[in-house]
Amino acid sequence: MSHKSAKDFFRPLAVGAPAPLREIPARPSRAIHFFDPSNEKMAAKIPDMVGTVDVLLGNLEDAVKADNKVAAREGLVRIAQATDFGPTQLWTRINSLDSPWVLDDLTTLVPAIGEKLDVIMVPKVQEPADIHYVDRILAQLEAKAGITKPILIHAILETARGVANVEEICGASPRMQGLSLGPADLAADRKMKTTRVGGGHPGYLVREDAPRGEDGLPDLDAKRAIFQQDLWHYTIAKMVDACATHGIYPYYGPFGDIKDTVACEDQFRNAFLLGCVGTWSLHPVQIKIANRVFSPSVEDIAHARRVVAAMGDGTGAVMIDGKMEDDASLKQCLVLVELAEKLAEIDPDLKATYDAIETPEA
């Protein structure tokens, strides 16, 4: 198998295409808000959502009816051309690479709105070759249209083969911005016996041990606590490691039980704690949840700043509130402090909240 040399990796794949980025910018993307550009009611709301959400994503794939694929593509072009997105990123999710629509998605969107599109989300990515295909065609289209900044690629991890190849997918192109978990398609592809869009399942549980009777046998009538488990723990952890290895960003995906805002928040928080930087929002109600969960809490920032102040040059060990802190816990605190600083740059309410936290002298 032949490999590109390291220096070729950062050369454009078409003459005249913009030079690939060497670092993927850490732009806030707590919520990637999905809308169907062929749905007039939804589309009408998009201009007013600018500035209230980190990413607006015009979805062309699943959830858009086959008869509306062209209307969705054209609707996205119209919205993008008419809207000033300010600090909000514009992404799209194109149709899958084996669909009859994807080629027209790419050849329409890049010339028409390529300068405004930050990221293209590619569904059902199976292997690095899928990324290579999109990488090359984007370079050709960017060169032809005179696009000045490279459009980035985000892959959805939603097939068993994609999960098996996740590290190679992350490293397949300097355009790779990140990965999202696609729990609905992944469950189907793996033949999991669920019927949901993300979240847990009451049947996937651990049960407390049964008390034993004098005969030493388990008392099957005793009331025992059960703990529902996270179906997605393994895949999210694997995705986070692959993304961190390649300097790109991991995201949770869809949570379909729109009305269960509590369980949605739990699922998002699990992903945040494991290392994800954001999630999808399918309905306006999920934007607030995502913004809250994927922004470090006041308590975390207050604690993190105390550790930073107490650790001086960053080496050695100190005690704070009965706990040992050292170089490694300082690094964790810095992850939170740096994230808070990035978010404060684009979110004035959050900036005011973080500014109000009493910070000890360093």
Ligand SMILES: CCC(=O)SCCNC(=O)CCNC(=O)[C@H](O)C(C)(C)COP(=O)(O)OP(=O)(O)OC[C@H]1O[C@@H](n2cnc3c(N)ncnc32)[C@H](O)[C@@H]1OP(=O)(O)O
């Ligand atoms: C499963 C794997 C995947 O691929 S997930 C990603 C693909 N799915 C999607 O993108 C779904 C996007 N969301 C939706 O289609 C809708 O939110 C669904 C879930 C169908 C609910 O819609 P609906 O029953 O109209 O909700 P609602 O009555 O509470 O809506 C209130 C008003 O808000 C609007 N709204 C709804 N969703 C969005 C949205 N995503 N972006 C912008 N606006 C949205 C509705 O149109 C409705 O507007 P109005 O008050 O009637 O003017």
Ligand SMILES: O=CC(=O)O
């Ligand atoms: O596209 C997302 C999924 O869960 O499938």
Ligand SMILES: [Mg+2]
């Ligand atoms: Mg899917």
